[in-house]
Amino acid sequence: xxxxxxxxxxxxxxxxxxxxxxxxxxxxxxxxxxxxxxxxxxxxxxxxxxxxxxxxxxxxxxxxxxxxxxxxxxxxxxxxxxxxxxxxxxxxxxxxxxxxxxxxxxxxxxxxxxxxxxxxxxxxxxxxxxxxxxxxxxxxxxxxxxxxxxxxxxxxxxxxxxxxxxxxxxxxxxxxxxxxxxxxxxxxxxxxxxxxxxxxxxxxxxxxxxxx
Numbered sequence: 746x747x748x749x750x751x752x753x754x755x756x757x758x759x760x761x762x763x764x765x766x767x768x769x770x771x772x773x774x775x776x777x778x779x780x781x782x783x784x785x786x787x788x789x790x791x792x793x794x795x796x797x798x799x800x801x802x803x804x805x806x807x808x809x810x811x812x813x814x815x816x817x818x819x820x821x822x823x824x825x826x827x828x829x830x831x832x833x834x835x836x837x838x839x840x841x842x843x844x845x846x847x848x849x850x851x852x853x854x855x856x857x858x859x860x861x862x863x864x865x866x867x868x869x870x871x872x873x874x875x876x877x878x879x880x881x882x883x884x885x886x887x888x889x890x891x892x893x894x895x896x897x898x899x900x901x902x903x904x905x906x907x908x909x910x911x912x913x914x915x916x917x918x919x920x921x922x923x924x925x926x927x928x929x930x931x932x933x934x935x936x937x938x939x940x941x942x943x944x945x946x947x948x949x950x951x952x953x954x955x956x957x
Contacts, residue, residue: 757876761868764791769861814931815879824877831873835866882931886912889938896949915941 764787771783795812799805839846845859874883890908898904919934926933 757872761872765864765868768864769857813879813881817878820877879931881935885935885938889942893942
């Protein structure tokens with residue numbers, strides 16, 4: 746099992762590097778194809794490829810379910826320590842080169858090297874996170890808290906702090922409901938985040954006005 750786990754990690758890292766390279770080149774094709782559509786096709790292709798690969802393994806569907814939902818209730822202290830070290834290292838990288846990375850978003854400059862480095866660091870975070878929390882939770886936490894923050898402000902710090910708060914509350918609600926209702930934890934956390942987004946979106950649309 747240990748050998749199989751290590752082999753899966755190597756494959757995950759290899760595909761992460763390939764994915765980082767593809768995304769770093771994506772800006773060059775956005776003139777001829779919608780970027781959101783391109784990312785959607787790439788995501789669907791990756792998901793289909795995962796199903797095809799896992800279909801040939803003895804426990805394919807169990808593996809696929811684990812990839813989607815993760816095993817967050819079975820995370821051990823060593824798992825948390827490794828994840829903390831990974832996040833801290835990548836956080837330090839982004840702190841040191843924050844001006845370069847911000848320029849990618851706001852100025853669309855700095856060239857392919859910095860784009861590749863950004864997406865590579867992002868890919869390593871995904872690899873480490875998906876193994877613990879699963880695809881559903883990881884992508885929900887990547888997208889939904891930031892979307893909620895941007896409903897009310899454009900200040901990056903406020904968006905970050907607000908996202909942390911929403912994520913923490915949604916996690917506590919999801920875990921509590923999972924315990925009380927005996928339902929899978931990951932989907933309930935994702936559902937809690939999604940409901941919070943839709944609720945706050947309705948309030949924001951009803952109130953109107955400019956975003957601060």
